[in-house]
Amino acid sequence: MTKIRFLLLSLLLAPGLALASGGEVHMKSAQVDLDDKAALQRGASLYMSYCSGCHAISYHRYSRLSEDLGLTPEQVEQNLIYNDQKIGETMNTGMNVADATAWLGKAPPDLSVEARAKAQGADWIYNYLTSFYVDEARPTGWNNTVFPGASMPHVLWELQGIQHAKTEPKHKNAKGEAEACEMGEYKGECIIGFELSEQPKPRMTPEQFDRVAKDITAFLAYVGEPNAAKRESTGVWVVLFLAFFTFLAYLLKVEFWRDVH
Ligand code: HEC
Incomplete structure (x- = not known):
């Protein structure tokens, strides 16, 4: 009997354990x-x-913003359309691909499904937006x-302020070989964090800037899956149903085993 209980218990816990042990990600x-x-x-x-x-x-499409974000079409037209586009059009950029490539060395990619494109999902965007630091060796600085x-410059630097990399010498292993740096390297040392310049004074406090990065990330997550909110609420019902079904199955099992003993 204990064996069976153990088996049932491990079946119940298995998905949780699998999730808990899944890919270690150092992302906020x-x-x-x-x-x-x-x-x-x-x-x-x-x-x-x-x-x-x-x-x-x-x-x-811009019109979708009005439907999904609780804005009137006029609000979208007045506050969110910056070029001469119409509300029924898709959200294109005024940037010419050839110009952008010549200027930045790379064309800025379309961000329609960016939040889904990364293994870490939307968190990747949030961490990216908060992880720019000064590096004179790069063309963008x-x-x-x-x-x-x-090849993207830090377009939010006035809000965040200027971050510098804090570094320390690489750790050596027992054989005296340098170990890999977790956050990457700057000038031959391991980056261990960032320091914010006091000058020029950032327009925002770190908390306010954090909100900005999170809000942009949320927006791109929404854009990637405009129906996700609805799907998530369906998901809750599915899980509740499964839980209820498991409970029924358990009662049934108790009932069957009563005869066996
Ligand atoms: C001056 C033009 C420019 C602006 C403004 C800009 N980006 Fe970029 N962005 C780029 C370029 C160029 C790349 C490609 C970088 C590369 O591949 O090296 C890029 C890449 C990205 C990527 C990574 C795409 C990928 O998967 O390779 C994300 C995410 C991103 N930008 C988000 C943003 C967000 C959010 C903003 C606004 C806060 C923004 N960008 C503003 C030019 C820009």
Whole structure:
């Protein structure tokens, strides 16, 4: 009997254990909440101001923003459309690909499904946006620990302020070989964190900037899966149903075993 109980218990716990042991990721969570309309609205506005000049979201129409984010079409037209596009059009950029490539060395990619494209999901974007640091050796003057060698400049630096890499010499293993750096390297040393310059004074406190990065991330997560909010609520019912079904199966099992003993 104990064996069976053990078996049942391990069956119940197995999915949890599998999840807990899954890929170790050193990323801060963006705590994306697709039901937080205010955050998505702020994210949309920030995105249009700071990102849409270079990046398109060509799978998404402006009209969808009005339907999903609780805005009137007029609000979208007045606050979120910066170029001469119409509300029924997809969110394209004014940037010409050839110009962008000539200027930055790379064309800014379309961000329609960016939040889904990375193994770490939307968290990747949040960590990327907060991980720019000064690196004079790079053409843009910036480097990034999440995306080393990125050809995108730190477009939010006035809000965040200027981050410098804090480094320490590489650790050596028993054989005297240098070990790999967790956060990447700067000038031959391991990056262990960032330091914010006091001058020029950032326009935001670290907490305010964190909110900005999270809101933009939430917006891009929403854009990647505009139906996700609905799907998540369906998911809750599915899980509740499964839990209920498991309970029934358990009762049934108790009933069967009563005869056996
Ligand atoms: C000046 C133009 C420019 C602006 C403005 C800009 N980006 Fe970029 N972005 C780029 C370029 C160029 C790349 C490609 C970098 C590379 O591959 O080296 C890029 C890459 C990215 C990537 C990684 C894409 C990938 O998977 O390779 C993300 C995410 C991103 N940008 C988000 C943003 C967000 C969010 C904003 C607004 C806060 C923004 N970008 C503003 C030019 C820009």
